[in-house]
Amino acid sequence: MSCQRKAVYTTDPDRICKNCDPSCATCLGPEKDQCLTCVEGQKQNSETKECEPECEENFYYDRQSQGEKCVEKCSEPNYGIESTRTCEEECGDETLYPDDEERMCVPCASACLTCDGEGEDHCTSCLDEL
Numbered sequence: 079m080s081c082q083r084k085a086v087y088t089t090d091p092d093r094i095c096k097n098c099d100p101s102c103a104t105c106l107g108p109e110k111d112q113c114l115t116c117v118e119g120q121k122q123n124s125e126t127k128e129c130e131p132e133c134e135e136n137f138y139y140d141r142q143s144q145g146e147k148c149v150e151k152c153s154e155p156n157y158g159i160e161s162t163r164t165c166e167e168e169c170g171d172e173t174l175y176p177d178d179e180e181r182m183c184v185p186c187a188s189a190c191l192t193c194d195g196e197g198e199d200h201c202t203s204c205l206d207e208l
Contacts (some may be wrong), residue, residue: 139165152181189204
């Protein structure tokens with residue numbers, strides 16, 4: 079059996095068409111983390127597999143905020159990550175350090191391979207050590 083409408087999946091052995099989560103364009107099941115593709119204006123989070131709003135430049139998706147929305151500045155304890163346009167508790171990459179005032183993950187100084195703060199005096203490893 080094949081379901082003709084979008085955003086539905088088939089249960090086995092019942093072979094009944096059921097609705098996907100509203101954020102899914104296609105799915106394997108009814109849960110938010112079972113999306114195969116997302117509806118327009120949403121993108122799939124590579125870690126949670128859930129569809130989230132696709133935020134405009136200089137805005138970040140904050141799942142901790144009321145209403146899960148795109149915000150200009152992430153709320154504590156989160157930091158904005160430019161590459162994913164999301165707010166996360168940790169920068170997750172040693173080439174970035176958390177800026178507590180701006181609530182952003184900021185790239186290390188150009189001489190640093192990894193760092194724990196702003197400036198070359200905060201390098202934990204240097205590019206010239208390679």
